[in-house]
Amino acid sequence: MPDRAPQPVDRQLPTEEARDLISLVRDIAQQEIVPRAAEEEDAGRFPRELFTLLSRSGLLGLPYDSEHGGGDQPYEVYLQVLEELAAARLTVGLGVSVHSLASYALAAYGTKEQQVEHLPAMLGGGMLGAYCLSEPHSGSDAAALRTKAVRDGDAWVITGTKAWITHGGIADFYTVMARTGEEGPRGITAFLVPGDAPGLSAAPPEKKMGMKGSPTAQVHFDGVRVLDDRRIGEEGQGLAIALTALESGRLGIAACAIGLAQAALDEALSYATERRQFGKPIADFQGLRFMLADMATQIEAGRALYLAAARLRDAGRPFARQAAMAKLHCTDTAMRVTTDAVQILGGYGYTADFPAERYMREAKVLQIVEGTNQIQRMVIARHLVGPEGR
Known part of the structure; x- marks a missing residue:
């Protein structure tokens, strides 16, 4: 349906x-x-x-x-x-x-x-962008990326492969992090690469659990040449730029997670008030009512959390810790709420005739993208007690 x-x-x-x-x-x-x-x-x-x-x-x-x-x-x-x-x-x-x-x-x-x-x-202007940080061997460890950009006169030649790129193969521009210097976080630089640049290609989209309409693909850079005026920021500043962008991006994922959770709650509520068992709507059964109450409470808490972080950002105040908290809580909430929505719909929830099963499949990726939720816990802990191995 x-x-x-x-x-x-x-x-x-x-x-x-x-x-x-x-x-x-x-x-x-x-x-x-x-x-x-x-x-x-x-x-x-x-x-x-x-x-x-x-x-x-x-x-x-x-x-x-x-x-x-x-x-x-x-x-x-x-x-x-x-x-x-x-x-x-x-x-x-x-x-x-x-x-x-x-x-x-x-x-x-x-x-x-x-x-x-x-x-x-x-x-x-109708363009669509993609963000290229992750690679096949470096996901959470972004500083270990291997894609290289070598200086050639007034241009740079980029060679390497990026992985898990949303809009890979269909984007009009790619913001690309590439190594221009020493190993580690200080040798990475950001570039703006046109989607039709010679030498740029994409692998077939990944076959995913959910979000099948959103292409995710490896993007290959085979000697892609970009002029120096497409370098963003200073040489060696790329990882700092990338991580700063992710602080805001995590708030975007948090908001998307709450939207998905809200859609699942709406579906569960509609079904529970219409479906009758033992002579009355199943929404009248206390066990199910408590499930719905918990789902709604988790969603409201997540919405308040991401909005509080957004207001800090709008005020020009530090918000990285709150962004990590919002991403962690909201995406975990989406997973719980969509799972509960499937349970409320029972056998129908497990079929593709209702959107609840799709919501559940889609929710999982939100706990992974733009920093896994394990990484978010590391970020939060660093703000609370300092870096590891002091």
Whole structure:
């Protein structure tokens, strides 16, 4: 059966403009995303035309400056937009989050000339981005990456392979971290690589448990040549840029996780009030009512956590610890809530006729991407008690 339209969440938005923005997002979700979500996910179809619509609607550059085509929205608002999109279809919400992550390096560390040249197309010109940090042998250990960029006159030649790249093979630009110097974290530099650069290719998409409509693939760089004016930041600054971007990106994943969890709760609530057993709706049974209460409480707590971190970011205050906490709690919540939703639907929850089983499969990846939840615990602990091996 087709997905249900997300139930409106009572949001505390700071401005009338933000309220209008959320209203626009809900209209797009109900008219353009939800009706095709189940069919396209089942077919493994990426909705590229939908991302073109989101770009034209100003939704791909929300947290960036309007001077360069962005939406001038605080993270507090941007993340709630992501939640709405993810509740309609995780492939879309996560895709917008990844695009924002890929745009961050240039927006935060690029020169004025680079920003003027590239950001308008990246943020509002229909382009789609990808973020290239992980490699086949280096996931959590990002500083061990092996992709190399060698200086050749006024250009760099990039050689290597990136792995687990969302939008790999379909992106219009790739923000790439490559080794330009010594081993370790200080020898990595960031580059903005065009998606059609000669020597750039992608492997067939990975066959995944969930999110089949979102292509994830290895991306190969076989002597890809980029001019030095596409280097972002200073030489050797790349890992710092990458990790700073991930602090904000983790908030995007947290918001997407809460959107997915909310969709699962809505499905479970609808089923529980309609399904009758022993002469009454199953929502009348105390054991099931307690499950629903726990699901709703976990979602509300996660929403409050990611919004609190976003407000710190908007205020220019440190937020890395809170971002890690939000990513950890919200993605664990998504896994628990979607699992409980399948249980509430019983045998129907285990079939593809209802979206609950898809939600459960999709939730798992959120505990892995942009730093596994084990890495988040390490980040939180470092903020609490200092680095390991003192």
